[in-house]
Amino acid sequence: MIELDGVGRTFTVRARTGRLRRDTRVVHAVRDLSFEVAAGEFVGYLGPNGAGKSTTIKMLTGILTPTSGRIQVAGLDPSRRRTTLARRIGVVFGQRTTLWWDLPLRDSFTLIRHLYKVDQKVHQSRLAELCEVLELGGFLDKPVRQLSLGQRMRGDIAAALLHDPPVLVLDEPTIGLDVVSKAAVRDFLRGLNAERGTTVLLTTHDLGDIERLCRRVMLIDHGSLAFDGTVEDLRATAPEGASIEEVVTRLYTRQAG
Template identity: 60%
Template sequence: MTTTPTDGTTEPIIEFTDLRRSFVVRQKAGRVRRTKKTVHAVDGVSVRVAAGEACGYIGANGAGKSTTIKMITGILVPTAGAVRTCGLDPVPQRRQLAREIGVVFGQRSQLWWDLPLRDSFTILAAIHRLDPAASRDRTARLVEGLGIADQLDTPVRQLSLGERMRGEVAAALVHSPRLLVLDEPTIGLDMISKERLRQFLIAERAERGTTLLLTTHDMSDIERLCDRVLVVDHGRLVYDGTLPGLAQRVALQRVLVVDLWEPRPPLQLDEATHLGSEGEGVRQRLAFSPTTTTAARVLAEVAAQVEVRDLTLEEPAIEDIVRTLYHSGA
């Protein structure tokens, strides 16, 4: 599947055509003999991302997201196809590309483990040869926006996962890159910290025109941050469009879980469908489509019938979305 081209007036930030990456995996066959199997991690994907876009790149584990990102950033060489990032060929021009992109990998850190957080920012500014005064101003803004002032003198190894993730995002933005690639940026964050990070990224993009490529399993991240959604499955692109379009395609539903003060029979609602009850009706699960209503409207209808003690909102699982797309032949 190929994306719709832009108007061609500016060079895209990311462009890859018929991109492929295969790996040879050795498998045991019997006690002694081993066989070789070719795995196509990325299998003929073509995408064009314009400057300033915010794209969610989603799929189940093993779908090929990380492999694609590694080719975009010059870590892996494609088996076939062409890729350009920020107008550069990622592998031979990897050093130049490093000045144009910022990357946060969930499992790899660019912070110095035993040093205070502020020292990592100082070192990264020196690596990128930033003007000292400009780097201090830039770092101060990132620290304030991400709410990590109290952690600056703490060694990275002593930070919580959420604190470290915010530090990673700041580190990736110290040199004001044109492209920011984020792999699960809200992992480990509480609801308030998640929203603060999202608001910061929205402001950063609005102020600097930063292009965003985001991989996540949190659909709220996609909803709040992204204009466009790319869904991959087994190395192939199965959807490219907007989140509302994706919701219509797969009948995307959310589930509101309400805890009541006392047992009640299944709630009968106009805005949602009752999925099931626990504890004789003390906890009830209610499904609704965000294309036709909102969680607030569902909750208002519930509150008109019963008194609610607590509630949670469950997002649809990425795996379920991909499975639905796959079986629908999208």
């Protein structure tokens, strides 16, 4: 469902070094990155700040074009078929909402139906299902700006799934949520993957998400893949009894060294 082959992405950075002089340097955000995610997998994508996670997500969704290599998502080249791909993937950015700030949540969902050209009956059925499992009914008529962070996040997840995409990309979906809201989001995502077979790629700094949701973990550092295996394989890289936080920190430190 997701395939990267030798993908690289560079950025040109210009910095002032004097009153009239600027230096130019090339930053390698992603280097020779290759991996595959099969249909129905739930994969955690970890890495420290600046490791290349967000750059990868932006290339997978067509926001950025890779400098080198090849990407396929749901059988499409994201940078060349971005509009078509949008109908086959759902994306949630934990720190940026896709909802209309001053509109009631219900109206945001209606606009999304028109954007994706979803049949009205199909939309109503899907929305009713999402409202039930995500418990949206109590605030559908509230403007998005009045929602709590947990309510908005559940609204964003529903918005990403209204067109029933086979692939869901999540970038920090539980950031800032309280314990109850995190549990609700995790339960929903677990059920979505198990019952509908939705392929999920999850980036997060909350390792509780990884332990409770993911069967497979990939770790990226300095733009390159540093680890790819099961959570059990990840634990095996550290002394027995180490927490998942200790295991990941150990790997980060090893890569930095």
